[in-house]
Amino acid sequence: MRLHWRRIRAVVIKELREYRHNGAIIAAMTIIPVVFVIQPLVALLVTPHTAARSLTRDDLLLYLLAVPALVPATLASYSVVGERQQGTLEPVLTTPIRQDEFLLGKALAAFAPSVIISYVVFAVFVALVELFAHPGVASAVVRAPELIAQLIFTPLLAAWSIWVGIGISARTNDVRTAQQLATLASLPAIAVTSLIAYKVIPANTRVALGFGIALLVLDRLGWRITSATFNRERLITGTQ
Amino acid sequence: MPDSESVALSVDHLSKRFGQRVAFEDVSFEVGVGEVFGFLGPNGAGKTTTVRTLGTLIAPSSGSAMVAGLLLTTANGVEIRRRISIMPESPGLYSRLSVAENLSCFADLYEVSNPAERIGQALQAVKLVDRADDACGKLSKGLRQRVALARALLPDPQVLFLDEPTSGLDPAAARDVHELIDGLRHRGVTIFLTTHRLEEAERLCDRVAILNTRLRSIGRPDELRDRLFTKTLTVTTLAPLTEPASVFPGLPGLNGWRSDGPATYVLEVSDPVETAPAVTRALVAAGADVLSIAESRHSLEDVYLELIDRDTEVEKT
Numbered sequence: 001m002r003l004h005w006r007r008i009r010a011v012v013i014k015e016l017r018e019y020r021h022n023g024a025i026i027a028a029m030t031i032i033p034v035v036f037v038i039q040p041l042v043a044l045l046v047t048p049h050t051a052a053r054s055l056t057r058d059d060l061l062l063y064l065l066a067v068p069a070l071v072p073a074t075l076a077s078y079s080v081v082g083e084r085q086q087g088t089l090e091p092v093l094t095t096p097i098r099q100d101e102f103l104l105g106k107a108l109a110a111f112a113p114s115v116i117i118s119y120v121v122f123a124v125f126v127a128l129v130e131l132f133a134h135p136g137v138a139s140a141v142v143r144a145p146e147l148i149a150q151l152i153f154t155p156l157l158a159a160w161s162i163w164v165g166i167g168i169s170a171r172t173n174d175v176r177t178a179q180q181l182a183t184l185a186s187l188p189a190i191a192v193t194s195l196i197a198y199k200v201i202p203a204n205t206r207v208a209l210g211f212g213i214a215l216l217v218l219d220r221l222g223w224r225i226t227s228a229t230f231n232r233e234r235l236i237t238g239t240q
Numbered sequence: 241m242p243d244s245e246s247v248a249l250s251v252d253h254l255s256k257r258f259g260q261r262v263a264f265e266d267v268s269f270e271v272g273v274g275e276v277f278g279f280l281g282p283n284g285a286g287k288t289t290t291v292r293t294l295g296t297l298i299a300p301s302s303g304s305a306m307v308a309g310l311l312l313t314t315a316n317g318v319e320i321r322r323r324i325s326i327m328p329e330s331p332g333l334y335s336r337l338s339v340a341e342n343l344s345c346f347a348d349l350y351e352v353s354n355p356a357e358r359i360g361q362a363l364q365a366v367k368l369v370d371r372a373d374d375a376c377g378k379l380s381k382g383l384r385q386r387v388a389l390a391r392a393l394l395p396d397p398q399v400l401f402l403d404e405p406t407s408g409l410d411p412a413a414a415r416d417v418h419e420l421i422d423g424l425r426h427r428g429v430t431i432f433l434t435t436h437r438l439e440e441a442e443r444l445c446d447r448v449a450i451l452n453t454r455l456r457s458i459g460r461p462d463e464l465r466d467r468l469f470t471k472t473l474t475v476t477t478l479a480p481l482t483e484p485a486s487v488f489p490g491l492p493g494l495n496g497w498r499s500d501g502p503a504t505y506v507l508e509v510s511d512p513v514e515t516a517p518a519v520t521r522a523l524v525a526a527g528a529d530v531l532s533i534a535e536s537r538h539s540l541e542d543v544y545l546e547l548i549d550r551d552t553e554v555e556k557t
Contacts, residue, residue: 007351010349013344014337017336017341018336021336021375022336087330088332088333089332090297090328090330090332091328091332091388091391092349094295095321095350096318096319096351232297232298237298
C-alpha cells in the first residue's frame with residue numbers, strides 16, 4: 001500500500017516541534033553517551049606513547065558504535081506509550097493515518113536527533129583524542145577504516161534501536177517500564193560492538209558486510225513487525 | 241427514521257465485548273444525513289465504545305454498520321476516517337505545542353487542502369483566532385475543549401462525532417458551541433452527539449437514543465415522552481369541587497382522573513388540545529372558579545431517568 005508522506009511528515013514535524021519545546025529530551029539523550037565515552041576518553045588521554053603499539057591490536061573506536069544503539073532508547077520507548085499517557089494517541093488514531101505511517105513518522109523523528117548526537121559525540125571524542133592524546137596514541141586509535149565503519153553503522157544501529165524501542169513502547173502501559181526495557185534491549189547490540197572492538201569477533205570486510213546486511217534486513221523487518229503488532233484497540237481501551 | 245438514500249450512519253445489531261464484559265449489545269439505529277443525533281446514557285453504558293467502534297478505532301464483536309456510506313470493515317478504515325471526524329471526550333492536545341501547531345499537525349494528518357485557510361476558519365468557528373500562538377498546556381479546560389472542537393472541524397467531515405463537546409465550557413461558550421452545531425446541521429453535516437446534558441440534547445437533537453448497554457429507546461424527544469408518560473392536564477380550582485365524579489367522566493379524550501390536593505385534579509388525556517376546552521366548559525357549567533388548566537410537561541431528563549431507573553429496578557430484582 002502506498003505511503004502518504006504528508007501524514008508521515010505531520011508526525012515528524014510534530015515530534016521535532018516537541019523536542020524543540022522540551023530541551024530536556026535532547027539533554028537526556030546526550031548525557032548517556034557522554035557518560036559512556038568519558039572513561040575510554042580519559043584512559044586514552046593519559047595513555048603514554050610507549051603503550052601506543054599495544055593499542056593498534058584493538059579497534060577501540062568501534063567501541064563507540066554502542067552510542068547509536070543507546071541514544072535512541074529514550075525517545076523511541078516514549079513514542080507510543082507517552083502519547084497514550086498524555087491522551088494524545090486517540091485523536092491521532094481517529095485521523096486517516098495508517099499505523100505503518102504513524103510508526104514510520106515516529107521512527108524518522110527519533111532517527112534524526114539520534115544520528116546527529118551520535119556523530120557529534122564521536123566527532124568530539126576523536127577531536128579530543130587528536131588534540132590532547134599523545135600523537136602516537138592518537139594515530140594508533142584514529143584510523144580510516146574505523147571512521148568509515150562509524151559513519152556507516154551509526155544510522156543502521158540507531159534505526160534498529162529505534163524499532164526495538166518503538167516495539168516495546170507499543171506493548172507496554174507505562175513510560176518508565178518502556179524506557180527500562182528499551183535500554184535493556186539495546187544491550188545485545190552494545191555487546192556485539194564491544195566484542196568487535198576487542199577483536200573477539202574479527203573486524204574485517206566480510207564481518208562488516210554481514211553485519212551491514214543483517215542490520216538493513218532487521219531495520220526493514222522492525223518496521224513491518226512493529227506495524228503488524230500495533231494494536232489500536234489495546235492502545236485505546238487498555239484491554240487485550 | 242431517515243430513508244435509505246439519505247442515511248449517514250446505519251448500525252445493525254452491533255455488539256462489542258471485552259472478554260466476558262459487554263460494552264454494548266445488539267444496538268441498531270440509523271442516522272440521516274444532516275441530522276443531529278443525541279446518544280445518551282449513564283456512565284459505562286457503552287456510548288464512547290460505540291463511537292470508537294464506528295470511528296474504526298476498535299472492531300465490533302458482532303453485527304455490522306455503514307459509516308458515511310462505507311461498510312465498517314478494517315479494509316475501509318482509512319477511507320471511513322477520511323470522511324468522519326471525532327472529538328473525543330478528553331481534548332488530547334499536545335500541551336507544549338501552540339494551538340496553531342496542534343491544528344497544523346492535524347490538517348496534515350487529514351491531508352486538508354489549503355491548511356492555513358482551514359485552520360483560520362476552524363479557529364474563527366470556535367472564536368480562538370487571538371489564541372493561535374498560545375501553548376495548549378497554558379489554556380483553561382474550556383479553551384482546550386474549543387481547540388479540540390476546532391481540530392474536529394478541520395477535515396470538513398460528513399459525519400462529526402462529538403463526545404461531550406460542552407464539558408467544561410462556561411454557559412456563553414456552550415451557547416457558542418450550540419450555535420456552531422446548528423450551523424453545521426444547516427450545512428448538511430451529520431452530528432452524532434454524546435452528552436450528559438439532557439437539556440442540550442433536547443435543544444439540539446432531532447432524535448435521541450438512550451443506551452444502557454442495550455438501546456433502551458430511540459426517537460424524537462417528544463416521541464419518547466409520549467411513549468413513556470401519559471399525557472395529563474392539571475386543573476386547579478379556587479375551591480374543591482363538590483362532586484368531581486360528576487364533572488370529569490365522559491369528557492372527550494379523558495382516560496381517567498385523580499385528585500392531587502384539595503382543589504387540584506390530574507386528568508389523563510389522549511390529546512390535551514381536544515380535552516382542555518371541554519374540561520373548561522364542564523367546570524364552568526359546574527359553577528367552579530377555574531384558576532388554571534395546564535398540560536403537564538415531561539422533560540427529556542424525566543424520560544432518561546425513568547428508563548434508567550427501570551433498568552436499575554430490573555437489575556435489583
